[in-house]
Amino acid sequence: xxxxxxxxxxxxxxxxxxxxxxxxxxxxxxxxxxxxxxxxxxxxxxxxxxxxxxxxxxxxxxxxxxxxxxxxxxxxxxxxxxxxxxxxxxxxxxxxxxxxxxxxxxxxxxxxxxxxxxxxxxxxxxxxxxxxxxxxxxxxxxxxxxxxxxxxxxxxxxxxxxxxxxxxxxxxxxxxxxxxxxxxxxxxxxxxxxxxxxxxxxxxxxxxxx
Amino acid sequence: xxxxxxxxxxxxxxxxxxxxxxxxxxxxxxxxxxxxxxxxxxxxxxxxxxxxxxxxxxxxxxxxxxxxxxxxxxxxxxxxxxxxxxxxxxxxxxxxxxxxxxxxxxxxxxxxxxxxxxxxxxxx
Numbered sequence: 001x002x003x004x005x006x007x008x009x010x011x012x013x014x015x016x017x018x019x020x021x022x023x024x025x026x027x028x029x030x031x032x033x034x035x036x037x038x039x040x041x042x043x044x045x046x047x048x049x050x051x052x053x054x055x056x057x058x059x060x061x062x063x064x065x066x067x068x069x070x071x072x073x074x075x076x077x078x079x080x081x082x083x084x085x086x087x088x089x090x091x092x093x094x095x096x097x098x099x100x101x102x103x104x105x106x107x108x109x110x111x112x113x114x115x116x117x118x119x120x121x122x123x124x125x126x127x128x129x130x131x132x133x134x135x136x137x138x139x140x141x142x143x144x145x146x147x148x149x150x151x152x153x154x155x156x157x158x159x160x161x162x163x164x165x166x167x168x169x170x171x172x173x174x175x176x177x178x179x180x181x182x183x184x185x186x187x188x189x190x191x192x193x194x195x196x197x198x199x200x201x202x203x204x205x206x207x208x209x210x
Numbered sequence: 211x212x213x214x215x216x217x218x219x220x221x222x223x224x225x226x227x228x229x230x231x232x233x234x235x236x237x238x239x240x241x242x243x244x245x246x247x248x249x250x251x252x253x254x255x256x257x258x259x260x261x262x263x264x265x266x267x268x269x270x271x272x273x274x275x276x277x278x279x280x281x282x283x284x285x286x287x288x289x290x291x292x293x294x295x296x297x298x299x300x301x302x303x304x305x306x307x308x309x310x311x312x313x314x315x316x317x318x319x320x321x322x323x324x325x326x327x328x329x330x331x332x333x334x
Contacts, residue, residue, distance in 0.1 A: 108265070
């Protein structure tokens with residue numbers, strides 16, 4: 001009777017090892033690409049790319065429909081991007097909103113955005129820095145940017161992203177986000193278009209909205 | 211005999227009414243991805259115009275014939291004069307809602323002046 005034990009032990013060990021391997025591989029989360037055109041994952045309390053995309057689309061549509069960008073006689077307005085304040089509890093790069101709008105507005109044929117002027121300095125410093133080549137004997141001066149060629153902006157786009165958290169109950173909270181933008185005529189200082197998109201989210205108090 | 215004739219007439223009237231009710235406005239520009247939704251939602255009117263900025267604007271009017279508030283999604287694809295898809299940065303699904311027994315509106319604007327026609331998809 002005792003002789004059978006040593007034979008069974010290796011089999012038992014083998015089965016245990018297989019079971020452990022199967023168990024571990026079952027726990028492993030596989031990586032997959034997200035279908036960005038049809039991302040139906042659950043909502044999160046914070047802002048994600050879908051929220052920025054939705055807000056940007058709605059605001060671009062509203063801006064295009066407003067007629068504020070229809071230049072008399074045709075042509076494009078030159079737009080500068082001013083400050084977009086992040087007044088939420090999250091660390092947000094406001095370009096997540098603005099870049100999508102810029103791309104859509106550029107494609108609309110109504111606007112061209114200057115990267116040489118911005119509220120926090122030029123987005124692309126090289127346009128100005130390249131003018132220092134005027135003094136360099138190493139460069140063919142005919143290829144250096146001439147004076148008086150840059151186009152000043154006619155409009156500026158500024159805004160704010162706000163967040164307000166409300167505790168609904170012991171276990172539930174809600175977060176209200178507001179995307180606000182203004183299009184200002186730089187010449188007169190008048191805002192010819194203003195848009196606001198409001199987004200509400202509700203979830204567990206354990207969810208983090210910052 | 212009279213009773214049977216009355217019942218038959220009533221049934222015929224009912225079937226006709228139901229038939230008219232569920233058919234609604236059908237337009238090749240609108241596709242219901244979820245067939246179940248089309249039993250609750252009717253498209254009643256589609257109008258288009260070109261605005262002062264040469265952009266095509268579309269308004270789709272629908273009716274939620276159910277007795278329930280409904281929330282669903284739509285997506286608009288835009289096409290140029292040769293029926294090629296016009297690339298748009300904001301061609302994702304958007305939310306729309308309709309109160310029970312009420313009209314709802316979907317407004318859309320072409321991404322650029324090349325957009326000459328559109329197709330609307332609706333899903334749950």
